[in-house]
Structures are given as structure tokens and as C-alpha cells.
Amino acid sequence: MRNTPLSDLEVAELLADAARAAILPHFRQAGLETESKLEAGFDPVTVADRAAEEVMRDLLSTHRPADGIWGEEFGQSAGKSGRTWVLDPIDGTRGFISGTPTWGVLIALTEGAGPVLGVIDQPYIGERFVGMAGMAHATGPAGKMPLRTRPTRSLDQAILFTTFPEVGTAEEGAAFRAVSDRVKLTRYGMDCYAYALLAAGQVDLVIEAGLNAYDIQAPIAVIEAAGGVVTDWRGGPAHHGGRVLAAANADIQASALEILRRF
Known part of the structure; x- marks a missing residue:
């Protein structure tokens, strides 16, 4: 049995895994109910959005109870540590309900001036992009590879x-x-x-x-x-x-x- 607490990166990966499990049973399924957050216009939310944020919040209450949480679906919960986990359970719900694999789960840990750790996870493709100080990599169908932006171009x-x-x-x-x-x-x-x-x-x-x-x-x-x-x-x-x-x-x-x- 492990006695040491999980690192922040391990917690972020755990959240992403749990969100995948909550979302994928709903993707490209007939009869998915969609609501709009706007009276005028269309800003959709589904049961998958809410289920994913709920499971991530539950895990944070266990592994990072002193940290704050800011999620798209359930708002802000104050913490005592000065750190906040910023969650978008499905970024791109319009794409999600249309069946395109362009949506993703967004998980960030922010301290002070901004985010210090980030995860962009695409559950259906099985790709995960992770970045923090001194480390940036992606995992997916092609295995694990470093992330590096393109060199200077006009x-x-x-x-x-x-x-x-x-x-x-x-x-x-x-x-x-x-x-x-x-x-x-x-x-x-x-x-x-x-x-x-x-x-x-x-x-x-x-x-x-x-x-x-x-x-x-x-x-x-x-x-x-x-x-x-x-x-x-x-x-x-x-x-x-x-x-x-x-x-x-x-x-x-x-x-x-x-x-x-x-x-």
C-alpha cells in the first residue's frame, strides 16, 4: 500500500482518467439529452459534462481537500491552500453533441499568477497532452512523445x-x-x-x-x-x-x- 501522497501530476492524471470514464459512455449515443444554459442562443450542457465534473470534484475532495476548485458546471469552491484546480469537463460541448472528436477535458492547477500545470485530454481518440515546468509530453495511439511548438515562421x-x-x-x-x-x-x-x-x-x-x-x-x-x-x-x-x-x-x-x- 502506498503511504506517500500523490503528486500534483498524478492527481491531474487521476482526474483525467475519471473524466474519461464518466464521459465516454455518452459520446455518440442516441437520445443524449442536451440543455442550453442560455434563454436566447445556444450554450449546451449534457449529463456527461456534469458527471465528469462531479467525479473530478469528488477525487479532489479526497486528494486535495485544502485546494479550491473552479469548474464550468458547478462554479467556485473556496480552498485554504491558495491553489485552485480549474476544470472544464467538456470543452467543446457543441462538438461533443455533434459527434466530432475535437472536444476535450481541461484540467489546470493554478497558483498565484497563473496556471502551473495543465492537461488537455481527448478521451475518444485516447490522446492526452500534459504540461508543467520542465516537462511537456503527449500520450496516445502513437505512444508517448515530447511536445514542442514549431520554430519561428513568417x-x-x-x-x-x-x-x-x-x-x-x-x-x-x-x-x-x-x-x-x-x-x-x-x-x-x-x-x-x-x-x-x-x-x-x-x-x-x-x-x-x-x-x-x-x-x-x-x-x-x-x-x-x-x-x-x-x-x-x-x-x-x-x-x-x-x-x-x-x-x-x-x-x-x-x-x-x-x-x-x-x-
């Missing part, structure tokens, strides 16, 4: 992602399109999986607006550990959400910021 050679074509407000959409007009390729609709691809060295930029803290804190930790940069559209901290720019390196970030700052 903006006209970059691949850019966002989730929604309109991005946000009309002004935010115009700012995004100004960057999009300069890159080699723009793609849409990947939710948190786009950030995982950036950390894995497959794409160069992700630009979004209107994010919450639980949407971005895990991607920040993973991308920064892999050598990338995540800021707001003015180059400041992004861990509270809002307008977010994730970049493979500081040079391509600077090129995108030069355009975004005009709006």
Missing part, C-alpha cells in the same frame, strides 16, 4: 485556428480576419484540440475571444511548457480569459499582436 507561412468563424463581436471578427488575411491557412471549429495541436508543433496560432478562465488555463500551461506563448490581444496575461492569442513562439506572436493591437 506570418505568411502560418496555420491559424479559431473555433467560431465570427470569433466574437464585429470588431473582434474584423481583427481576426486581418490576421487571417496574412496567414497561409485558416481553419475553424477545433475547440481545445487546436491548442493541443499548437503545443504538438502542428499549427502556429490560435486566436479567440470571449473565453472563460476554465477554457484557457489548461492550454496555457501545456503550450508554455512546450515552448509557446499565450497572451491577450495586447500582450498581457490571458489566464482570466477574454481575448486570447496563443502562438508557437515569440516572433510569430509579435507579428500577430502588431495586427490585433490596431483594433
Whole structure:
């Protein structure tokens, strides 16, 4: 029997495993009930979202009872340690209910100025992207491999992602399109999986607006550990959400910021 407590990374992996088990029985199943959190518009939530967050909260109450929790579905629970676990049980519920494997479980541990550990987990594919100081790797069908963002590239050679074509407000959409007009390729609709691809060295930029803290804190930790940069559209901290720019390196970030700052 193990007498030593689990490390933070082990706790994060345990949460991700439990969330997988709670979610997968509902994915691509007929009759999945979906509710909208909005009276006007569509912001879906399912039983899988709630079940995954509940099981992660239960595990944290056992393994990290002094830590706070901030989850998308059940809000904030204060802790005593000064540390908070930030949970998005299904980032990309629209993709989830559509059957696309672009959604993911987001788990972050934040201390002080921002996240220090992050997990982006895609249960259906079986891929997990993990990042913390001194370590960034992915596990999946191809085994375990290190994560490293792409080297410096000019903006006209970059691949850019966002989730929604309109991005946000009309002004935010115009700012995004100004960057999009300069890159080699723009793609849409990947939710948190786009950030995982950036950390894995497959794409160069992700630009979004209107994010919450639980949407971005895990991607920040993973991308920064892999050598990338995540800021707001003015180059400041992004861990509270809002307008977010994730970049493979500081040079391509600077090129995108030069355009975004005009709006």
C-alpha cells in the first residue's frame, strides 16, 4: 500500500482518467439529452459534462481537500491552500453533441499568477497532452512523445485556428480576419484540440475571444511548457480569459499582436 501522497501530476492524471470514464459512455449515443444554459442562443450542457465534473470534484475532495476548485458546471469552491484546480469537463460541448472528436477535458492547477500545470485530454481518440515546468509530453495511439511548438515562421507561412468563424463581436471578427488575411491557412471549429495541436508543433496560432478562465488555463500551461506563448490581444496575461492569442513562439506572436493591437 502506498503511504506517500500523490503528486500534483498524478492527481491531474487521476482526474483525467475519471473524466474519461464518466464521459465516454455518452459520446455518440442516441437520445443524449442536451440543455442550453442560455434563454436566447445556444450554450449546451449534457449529463456527461456534469458527471465528469462531479467525479473530478469528488477525487479532489479526497486528494486535495485544502485546494479550491473552479469548474464550468458547478462554479467556485473556496480552498485554504491558495491553489485552485480549474476544470472544464467538456470543452467543446457543441462538438461533443455533434459527434466530432475535437472536444476535450481541461484540467489546470493554478497558483498565484497563473496556471502551473495543465492537461488537455481527448478521451475518444485516447490522446492526452500534459504540461508543467520542465516537462511537456503527449500520450496516445502513437505512444508517448515530447511536445514542442514549431520554430519561428513568417506570418505568411502560418496555420491559424479559431473555433467560431465570427470569433466574437464585429470588431473582434474584423481583427481576426486581418490576421487571417496574412496567414497561409485558416481553419475553424477545433475547440481545445487546436491548442493541443499548437503545443504538438502542428499549427502556429490560435486566436479567440470571449473565453472563460476554465477554457484557457489548461492550454496555457501545456503550450508554455512546450515552448509557446499565450497572451491577450495586447500582450498581457490571458489566464482570466477574454481575448486570447496563443502562438508557437515569440516572433510569430509579435507579428500577430502588431495586427490585433490596431483594433
